[in-house]
Amino acid sequence: MTTLLLSVLLAPTPAEACGGFFCNRDAPVDQSGETIVFEVDDEEDKVTMHVQVDYEGPSESFAWVVPVRGVPDLFRSHDALFTGLRNLTVPSFGARTDNTDCENGSYVYSYDYNASSSFPDSGSVDTGTLAGGGGVTVLDSGTVASYETVTLSAEDSTVLVDWLQENDFDVPDTMAEALAPYVAGGMNFVALKLQKDAETGNLAPLGMRYEGTVPAVPLTLTAVAATDDMPMTIYLLGDARGVPLNYLHVGLNPLAIDYWSGGTNIDDVISRAADEAGGQAFATESAQPLTNVRSLLFTDRMFDTTVLEGLGAADFVAALPQAGFFGSPEVLEVLRTHIPVPASFPYDENSFYNSPDYYASYYDLIEDFDAAAAIADLEDAEVEPREAAQEMLDRSAYLTRMRSSVSPAEMTLDPHFGFNPDLPVVDDLGWLDVKRLCDDVIVDYMDAPQRLAYAYGQTVVIPSENALASMGLTAFDYVQGQSDFAALFIEQMYTSGDPEVLVDQTGQRLPDLTEDTMPGTQLPGTTTQGGLASDGGDAGEKGGCGCSNTGSAVGWLPLLGLLALGRRR
Amino acid sequence: MVAGLFLAACSGGAEPADPTGDTGWVDTNVPCYPQGAPRLDVGEGVEGWGIEGIDVACGIPPQGGAPYARFRVRVANLDMSDGGEVLVDLIDTDTDERIGSASVPVGFVCANVGDNADHWVTPEVHVRFDGIDLLDLHEVPVRIEATVVGVEDSVVSTGDGTLVVDEKYFEVL
Numbered sequence: 140m141t142t143l144l145l146s147v148l149l150a151p152t153p154a155e156a157c158g159g160f161f162c163n164r165d166a167p168v169d170q171s172g173e174t175i176v177f178e179v180d181d182e183e184d185k186v187t188m189h190v191q192v193d194y195e196g197p198s199e200s201f202a203w204v205v206p207v208r209g210v211p212d213l214f215r216s217h218d219a220l221f222t223g224l225r226n227l228t229v230p231s232f233g234a235r236t237d238n239t240d241c242e243n244g245s246y247v248y249s250y251d252y253n254a255s256s257s258f259p260d261s262g263s264v265d266t267g268t269l270a271g272g273g274g275v276t277v278l279d280s281g282t283v284a285s286y287e288t289v290t291l292s293a294e295d296s297t298v299l300v301d302w303l304q305e306n307d308f309d310v311p312d313t314m315a316e317a318l319a320p321y322v323a324g325g326m327n328f329v330a331l332k333l334q335k336d337a338e339t340g341n342l343a344p345l346g347m348r349y350e351g352t353v354p355a356v357p358l359t360l361t362a363v364a365a366t367d368d369m370p371m372t373i374y375l376l377g378d379a380r381g382v383p384l385n386y387l388h389v390g391l392n393p394l395a396i397d398y399w400s401g402g403t404n405i406d407d408v409i410s411r412a413a414d415e416a417g418g419q420a421f422a423t424e425s426a427q428p429l430t431n432v433r434s435l436l437f438t439d440r441m442f443d444t445t446v447l448e449g450l451g452a453a454d455f456v457a458a459l460p461q462a463g464f465f466g467s468p469e470v471l472e473v474l475r476t477h478i479p480v481p482a483s484f485p486y487d488e489n490s491f492y493n494s495p496d497y498y499a500s501y502y503d504l505i506e507d508f509d510a511a512a513a514i515a516d517l518e519d520a521e522v523e524p525r526e527a528a529q530e531m532l533d534r535s536a537y538l539t540r541m542r543s544s545v546s547p548a549e550m551t552l553d554p555h556f557g558f559n560p561d562l563p564v565v566d567d568l569g570w571l572d573v574k575r576l577c578d579d580v581i582v583d584y585m586d587a588p589q590r591l592a593y594a595y596g597q598t599v600v601i602p603s604e605n606a607l608a609s610m611g612l613t614a615f616d617y618v619q620g621q622s623d624f625a626a627l628f629i630e631q632m633y634t635s636g637d638p639e640v641l642v643d644q645t646g647q648r649l650p651d652l653t654e655d656t657m658p659g660t661q662l663p664g665t666t667t668q669g670g671l672a673s674d675g676g677d678a679g680e681k682g683g684c685g686c687s688n689t690g691s692a693v694g695w696l697p698l699l700g701l702l703a704l705g706r707r708r
Numbered sequence: 709m710v711a712g713l714f715l716a717a718c719s720g721g722a723e724p725a726d727p728t729g730d731t732g733w734v735d736t737n738v739p740c741y742p743q744g745a746p747r748l749d750v751g752e753g754v755e756g757w758g759i760e761g762i763d764v765a766c767g768i769p770p771q772g773g774a775p776y777a778r779f780r781v782r783v784a785n786l787d788m789s790d791g792g793e794v795l796v797d798l799i800d801t802d803t804d805e806r807i808g809s810a811s812v813p814v815g816f817v818c819a820n821v822g823d824n825a826d827h828w829v830t831p832e833v834h835v836r837f838d839g840i841d842l843l844d845l846h847e848v849p850v851r852i853e854a855t856v857v858g859v860e861d862s863v864v865s866t867g868d869g870t871l872v873v874d875e876k877y878f879e880v881l
Binding site: 207324354385551552555633642 | 754768769770771772773774775778791812813814815816817818819820821822824829830831832833834836838839
């Protein structure tokens with residue numbers, strides 16, 4: 140992300156060590172990404188938030204402080220929710236090439252890309268015994284998944300930080316300043332840390348249900364312990380399309396996306412687009428009615444714990460697939476608790492749990508295995524979170540996925556979100572269709588100019604593969620060189636009506652190309668229009684720097700034929 | 709930044725129209741190019757510009773915390789392509805005390821269409837009233853002092869207004 144000059148000069152110094160969302164005084168733990176699922180219950184005036192965080196640093200030093208209203212219900216979420224929503228909404232990118240007009244080939248090829256991510260999960264629910272004092276009141280405490288949790292109110296932020304430090308929540312002194320506005324506003328705080336015996340890396344997704352009507356992310360707290368360009372993914376479940384309210388919204392420029400590699404640069408495109416919008420903006424990757432998700436996370440027949448009842452340890456593990464349980468982080472956590480790998484076992488944990496029959500003699504070393512207790516923990520960790528998440532999806536009509544990338548210096552405003560029923564759906568940016576333009580003269584597809592048809596309706600003609608190779612360029616290099624902005628639109632969204640467009644780059648003119656840049660011959664059937672949109676003439680004059688043909692006296696052979704742009708947000 | 713982006717778009721591909729080598733030619737037709745005295749417009753909430761005689765709605769932000777008021781700013785004729793800082797102070801004119809303030813480094817966007825065309829605009833700026841109960845803000849007369857500091861210059865706008873708190877808060881707080 141762009142580092143603003145004045146940000147460097149004027150902003151508080153971010154993260155000498157760490158603090159805020161994740162923090163540790165001795166070994167920095169920085170938040171390197173977060174995914175949040177919001178659901179708003181208008182009838183009860185409650186917001187439900189599921190949070191999955193990525194981090195850099197030693198997780199055993201992890202602490203997390205979140206301002207909340209009232210005393211929230213805390214519960215364990217499930218990684219399957221995030222995986223399921225991601226699979227429903229993640230854009231797919233690819234290029235299909237049509238050589239049917241050429242003599243030496245007629246095929247279509249494609250790439251598809253789905254970025255992968257995963258996150259461990261674990262835990263159970265319990266009651267704790269933390270005590271207040273010194274201006275801090277303990278409103279609630281307990282354990283959720285592998286976390287120790289406490290909900291606090293405080294008279295001021297300094298005593299709050301003191302209390303957290305005294306109770307082994309590893310937060311820095313500098314956190315007091317960031318917390319002050321929330322204390323002043325009468326907010327309570329949920330503080331989390333890993334239980335002392337929790338395995339490193341067990342940062343489970345967490346659920347929270349609290350008073351409120353507007354989804355918001357306490358991002359300013361995150362600034363004290365976040366990595367640069369921290370990716371954020373926001374899912375909004377509701378009756379209509381979700382929108383950012385106090386952050387800007389960007390529409391991505393398809394020409395900035397590398398379709399040929401399956402869109403592997405999409406994170407960079409989103410980051411650049413947010414930068415072009417001043418650093419505080421979200422892009423909508425998907426916004427659609429939520430259908431066909433009734434069995435996405437849970438069905439009544441998914442699990443049958445009766446087959447596990449009364450079994451010994453080895454038989455219990457062997458029967459897990461029959462009972463519907465597979466190797467999720469949640470199941471693994473239960474196994475670690477009830478069937479720990481014996482110290483004498485010579486191989487790794489996976490070998491032990493994956494081959495209970497083969498290693499039955501080691502299972503015999505486990506004393507006092509309680510199948511009923513293990514089943515209860517499986518219900519808590521695997522079954523109930525899935526069922527609750529499924530119920531949330533079932534009562535939601537619309538799903539919106541927004542993404543951004545924010546650096547600590549840009550975390551000066553907590554983003555708020557709302558819903559706008561007047562906006563159209565957004566599906567992914569789809570495919571790039573590449574047509575090799577062979578004719579009577581050009582018969583080899585490698586020599587044929589290529590017409591690129593993008594999802595929004597832009598059509599661009601670029602040199603042949605051989606011509607590009609002679610220039611040392613790939614097709615994407617070439618396109619990107621002619622269209623180097625990532626945000627096609629920058630706009631302010633509202634809870635009704637159309638957005639207010641601030642920046643519209645559809646009129647951005649692309650430079651014409653000279654004959655020298657394209658060995659070969661006259662393009663068959665191409666237009667001679669330059670610009671990103673056929674209807675963007677005025678904007679093109681305004682926004683396009685007045686770029687015009689210069690350089691060669693050979694004459695102009697316009698190679699970029701740009702047809703109608705089907706505008707979409 | 710957008711202006712820089714436009715310039716880059718020119719220099720990265722074809723040359724800008726009518727370049728004259730190293731004579732310092734500048735295309736003044738790019739959006740937001742300074743062509744007069746710097747001007748700062750300040751708006752309250754989500755609609756309209758101008759702060760003289762306005763009612764400033766105060767509330768509790770959705771994520772919680774101290775009471776706040778929402779402002780928007782836009783700047784003309786001042787290069788904000790490298791970002792800047794927005795300062796907004798609300799001074800109780802009865803006591804001459806500063807009761808609310810915002811001081812945030814922000815990135816600006818050069819708008820090229822609509823009513824904001826040729827202005828550098830920002831997302832919302834939230835003024836916080838630390839240590840004051842929301843209901844105590846109702847009908848407090850304030851002087852609004854807004855400043856945008858750019859890399860090379862700054863611009864100021866002031867006005868007098870009145871803080872107002874929505875009835876719904878009186879019912880629940």
